[in-house]
Amino acid sequence: MFVVLLVLIVILGSVVFHMVSPWWWSEIASNWVGMDDTIILTFWITGAVFVAIGLFMAYCIWKFRYQKDKRAEYEPENSKLEWTLTILTTIGVIALLAPGLIVWNNFVTVPKGAYEIEVVGQQWGWMYRLPGKDGVLGTTSIKNIDDDNPFGLNTDDPYSLDDVLVDADDLHILVDRPLKLNLRALDVLHDFYVPQFRAKMDMVPGTITYYWFTPIKTGEYEILCAEYCGTGHYAMLGYVYVDEQKEYDEWVNEQMTFEEVLASNGKSDLIKIALNKKNDL
Amino acid sequence: METKKDSIIDQLTQKPWDPAQVKIDNSHEGRTFNLHVGKLGLRYLMIVSTIMFCLFIVTYGDRMVYDDWVKMPEPFLLWINTFVLVISSIIFVRIQIASKKNQFKKAKRDLILVGFLALIFLIGQFLVWQNMVDKGYYVYGSPANAYFYLFTALHGLHLLGGLVYWVMTIRKVWNINNIIIRKAKHTIELCSIYWHFLLAVWIVLFGLMLFT
Amino acid sequence: MAADSYEDVVKNKETIPALEVAPQDLYHAKSFWTKYIFCQDAKVIGIQYGLTAVAIGLVGLVSSWLMRMQIAFPGLIPMDAAQYYQLVTMHGMIMVVYLLTALFLGGFGNFLIPLMVGARDMVFPYVNMVSFWVFFLAVIILAASYFVPGGPTGAGWTLYPPQAITSGTPGGDGLGIVLMLVSLAVFVIGFTMGGLNYVITVLQARTRGMTLMRLPLTVWGIFTATVLALFAFPALFVAGIMMTLDNMLGTSFFMPAIIQFGEKLTHEGGSPILFQHLFWFFGHPEVYIVALPAFGIVSDLISVHARKNIFGYRMMVWAIVIIGGLSFIVWAHHMYVAGMNPWFGFFFATTTLIIAVPTAIKVYNWVLTLWRGNIKLTLPMLFSIAFIITFVNGGLTGLFLGNVAVDVPLSDTYFVVAHFHMVMGIAPVLVILGSVYHWFPLITGRFLNERLGRIHFWVTFIGSYSIYFPMHYLGFMGVTRRYFEVFEGEAFTYSITGINQFITIAALITGAVQFLFIYNIIVSSKFGKKAGKNPWKACSLEWRTKDVPPTHGNFDKELPVVYRWAYDYSVPGADEDYITQDTPPSAVANARAEQT
Ligand code: HEM
Ligand SMILES: [Cu+2]
Numbered sequence A: 001m002f003v004v005l006l007v008l009i010v011i012l013g014s015v016v017f018h019m020v021s022p023w024w025w026s027e028i029a030s031n032w033v034g035m036d037d038t039i040i041l042t043f044w045i046t047g048a049v050f051v052a053i054g055l056f057m058a059y060c061i062w063k064f065r066y067q068k069d070k071r072a073e074y075e076p077e078n079s080k081l082e083w084t085l086t087i088l089t090t091i092g093v094i095a096l097l098a099p100g101l102i103v104w105n106n107f108v109t110v111p112k113g114a115y116e117i118e119v120v121g122q123q124w125g126w127m128y129r130l131p132g133k134d135g136v137l138g139t140t141s142i143k144n145i146d147d148d149n150p151f152g153l154n155t156d157d158p159y160s161l162d163d164v165l166v167d168a169d170d171l172h173i174l175v176d177r178p179l180k181l182n183l184r185a186l187d188v189l190h191d192f193y194v195p196q197f198r199a200k201m202d203m204v205p206g207t208i209t210y211y212w213f214t215p216i217k218t219g220e221y222e223i224l225c226a227e228y229c230g231t232g233h234y235a236m237l238g239y240v241y242v243d244e245q246k247e248y249d250e251w252v253n254e255q256m257t258f259e260e261v262l263a264s265n266g267k268s269d270l271i272k273i274a275l276n277k278k279n280d281l
Numbered sequence B: 001m002e003t004k005k006d007s008i009i010d011q012l013t014q015k016p017w018d019p020a021q022v023k024i025d026n027s028h029e030g031r032t033f034n035l036h037v038g039k040l041g042l043r044y045l046m047i048v049s050t051i052m053f054c055l056f057i058v059t060y061g062d063r064m065v066y067d068d069w070v071k072m073p074e075p076f077l078l079w080i081n082t083f084v085l086v087i088s089s090i091i092f093v094r095i096q097i098a099s100k101k102n103q104f105k106k107a108k109r110d111l112i113l114v115g116f117l118a119l120i121f122l123i124g125q126f127l128v129w130q131n132m133v134d135k136g137y138y139v140y141g142s143p144a145n146a147y148f149y150l151f152t153a154l155h156g157l158h159l160l161g162g163l164v165y166w167v168m169t170i171r172k173v174w175n176i177n178n179i180i181i182r183k184a185k186h187t188i189e190l191c192s193i194y195w196h197f198l199l200a201v202w203i204v205l206f207g208l209m210l211f212t
Numbered sequence C: 001m002a003a004d005s006y007e008d009v010v011k012n013k014e015t016i017p018a019l020e021v022a023p024q025d026l027y028h029a030k031s032f033w034t035k036y037i038f039c040q041d042a043k044v045i046g047i048q049y050g051l052t053a054v055a056i057g058l059v060g061l062v063s064s065w066l067m068r069m070q071i072a073f074p075g076l077i078p079m080d081a082a083q084y085y086q087l088v089t090m091h092g093m094i095m096v097v098y099l100l101t102a103l104f105l106g107g108f109g110n111f112l113i114p115l116m117v118g119a120r121d122m123v124f125p126y127v128n129m130v131s132f133w134v135f136f137l138a139v140i141i142l143a144a145s146y147f148v149p150g151g152p153t154g155a156g157w158t159l160y161p162p163q164a165i166t167s168g169t170p171g172g173d174g175l176g177i178v179l180m181l182v183s184l185a186v187f188v189i190g191f192t193m194g195g196l197n198y199v200i201t202v203l204q205a206r207t208r209g210m211t212l213m214r215l216p217l218t219v220w221g222i223f224t225a226t227v228l229a230l231f232a233f234p235a236l237f238v239a240g241i242m243m244t245l246d247n248m249l250g251t252s253f254f255m256p257a258i259i260q261f262g263e264k265l266t267h268e269g270g271s272p273i274l275f276q277h278l279f280w281f282f283g284h285p286e287v288y289i290v291a292l293p294a295f296g297i298v299s300d301l302i303s304v305h306a307r308k309n310i311f312g313y314r315m316m317v318w319a320i321v322i323i324g325g326l327s328f329i330v331w332a333h334h335m336y337v338a339g340m341n342p343w344f345g346f347f348f349a350t351t352t353l354i355i356a357v358p359t360a361i362k363v364y365n366w367v368l369t370l371w372r373g374n375i376k377l378t379l380p381m382l383f384s385i386a387f388i389i390t391f392v393n394g395g396l397t398g399l400f401l402g403n404v405a406v407d408v409p410l411s412d413t414y415f416v417v418a419h420f421h422m423v424m425g426i427a428p429v430l431v432i433l434g435s436v437y438h439w440f441p442l443i444t445g446r447f448l449n450e451r452l453g454r455i456h457f458w459v460t461f462i463g464s465y466s467i468y469f470p471m472h473y474l475g476f477m478g479v480t481r482r483y484f485e486v487f488e489g490e491a492f493t494y495s496i497t498g499i500n501q502f503i504t505i506a507a508l509i510t511g512a513v514q515f516l517f518i519y520n521i522i523v524s525s526k527f528g529k530k531a532g533k534n535p536w537k538a539c540s541l542e543w544r545t546k547d548v549p550p551t552h553g554n555f556d557k558e559l560p561v562v563y564r565w566a567y568d569y570s571v572p573g574a575d576e577d578y579i580t581q582d583t584p585p586s587a588v589a590n591a592r593a594e595q596t
């Protein structure tokens, strides 16, 4: 009969572990409280099922343990019971799914006022690009990439010159402003993930993916690459700083625009072409 | 020779413990389909291979919409090869008629012919490849090229596999004095089904490459 | 090729093929070679499959030890990141494909299907034999990749391009990835041959009286899993071939234009996500290819050892079939955050949660079989109980990951690792262990040692639960998977060092006790307690062979005739608490089931 104890210990032990576990998610720093809430809801429902099934099983094992002169019941099926359970389960599943889909709908619909930043992943580090004064990210192509143009911006795109290029692993963003991250990878899959923001999405070479969130707390947050990208995957880290407007502006001002990068590399001819295009507009 | 089978839904809703059902079940002779296992086995293989080609075609459709897709020319030789396949299928119809009438001499002669045609087809396909390479259509040139080589290679491999079975078929009718009729008929039937299948696959693939 | 295995008795006469495979004498092997090596007896082939799978599975097990050492005690075993990723990859692939799939379908399928449906052998014994040797070849190719320059691939078992075939990944620019892809392709070919047998034997070679609904659930599980494999494996094959071409011939099926380490590769325009769709179109059903046989087998174990018919047999069959069907429209739940069209999320989250319903029904019915049973706490029963707990746990965490919005924070963390190990690692393995205890007396005629078995059970269950239950909580904190150095991230609310060491120690112990199990098998097969015929008093046909262990041809001169379903346990009025499937009604006239 140790087995009954075993089942009880495992079931109740899991519950206790859950309650006392110091390992739990970090305080949320974005608007995705809905994800946490859905997880909590899921915990309640699935936890109840887990405990119920476990306890019922422990009871059965104990109550109906083998006795020589006893016979088990002969009951091939019980349609009513089975259908009842099926319907209850379906209701439970709907209760889980509905809030999940609502949150997902929010997640994939970027709000109107969101500003954009591009995150670029490559083996094994991050780069960022801000749209600059015109608020529009210039277009890019892998083909353009070289030492002078690490982002591969199209020089004939009028929107590209004022783009702010950040060739470093750290990014600053604004608190309380919805932000859409455009995600781009140059070589293999990566995934820009900050646990406190909850959100993540793979970056896929050849396409641009995105997600959005609103940081709600200033501070410093660690970035982890969450999609396996080769030998250096575990070391593909960085920081996001959520700033008030003032600190943010200071940081942006320290960065170079594409125009400045080109100028510092002595590519004034390219700048000229680009400016002409811009005037044409 | 036996009563009609219940539909699959009927079978799956039986209550096997129900005394009335038990009586019926006790006289069940154990098979699900009224089919020879060989035929069923062949169908199984054709299903697997159809799924495989379908998946390739799905990826083809997916890949086609990207703008680096450059159409490939169809050399005239491909039409000839297609014609060869059609002819072998027609001959297989003739073989089956012959075997139904127990004319195994005729069947044997035609089987040899079919094998010969299969070889011609394979050589023809190979020549097409050479031709394409000469013209500079390499595998890595464009995804359309890649699919062309892929499809032809896979189809060719299927035909090679078919030739193995063809050898087994022809052995069954080789010695005219020593034929086990039922077996010979059975094998010939399977072999011809497979040949028709390969023709169908080829027409789908060829048509796909032709019209896209 | 479909060979004709019928012997013509009457020449030149058109006969309808006989039902049985052939007279049993035709099966006796003549020499050592045909008896043990190129044997066409499904039982021997099953054991060959089993031994090969376990042998390569041990490589997977030792890999997991090494990984766990690196995670908890870095530096103790010298290892660099490349080697770690090679371990992860080979461990994952070996466990999923070469151990579990091969063991359930090739091993249990071959051994049990003919016996349980009352056939002398598979319908195409020769193809069956070839199937094993092709599988063996696949294993050899896989093993060979350890010895090529650059070592085996470290692409992760998902083999996602572009990473899998580029130089930033161990084995990506060498032979490692090529051998992996070739081995998988060979595996698929071998498996197709085996699957041909399993499907057609179940459909066409059942003995008289064996209707579909009289089949034991084990057969239903293996059969449905094989049908899934028939649809799913071609996707792996297709993906593998196309990736091989991208790698070897420079095509661009999956490879977009990329620039790696400052160098522009020649590819252009391919779609990495297309590979992921193909992979998971295979990969998700693959989960059920492993799970469905386990479902079926555990149903039988529970029923036999609880001395009670499986509760809701029909529901159980339907659930297996429905799960099998649904498993083809849920694949993209592995890709919620992979960058596919976000609107797919709604569809796949819905289908995924729907699949939870039939799965839950199965769990209810297992537990309800215990209800009012007469439960013998034998080793197979213990493992079944452990399976239920583990599977319920893993299934419920699946509801987190399937629910698209919840998956966003959790995917690619240790929560996922914990979830899939519970549900498709530990749970099926517990079933395998239980069924070895159950069928060992049939295979060798002897019991496994009970005391060693109990130790094995306790350590395995408690150990594996302690490995994976806490791991979920690491995932909640955001500890990402596939990290060579697991460090104290700033988002983590509590140190992960201690818990990781605990997990590693649990893993070492759990792994070590499997060697005790192997020892038990070796010793007991020679010196174990004699079991005799049908020691568990089971109803199904595999225990009704002429000899124990069954010889080639399985049954006596006459094939058994089936008069009832496989679950006539504790029938009121019967003398014994079980009536075997081949007991004619006249022999148990008092039993209620016989009275109309
Ligand atoms: C005691 C037994 C086992 C231990 C200790 C173990 C441990 C591990 C560890 C440490 C990882 C790497 C996690 C990471 O770095 O992300 C892993 C990955 C994996 N394991 Fe296991 N494992 C065990 C059994 C199994 C079994 C039975 C299966 C069969 C389904 C399995 C399937 C996998 C898969 C598919 C992966 C993912 C590989 C990848 O990320 O590419 N494992 N396991
Ligand atoms: Cu990474």
Ligand SMILES: [Cu+2]
Residues within 6 Å of the ligand: C283, C284, C287, C330, C331, C333, C334
């Ligand atoms: Cu899945």
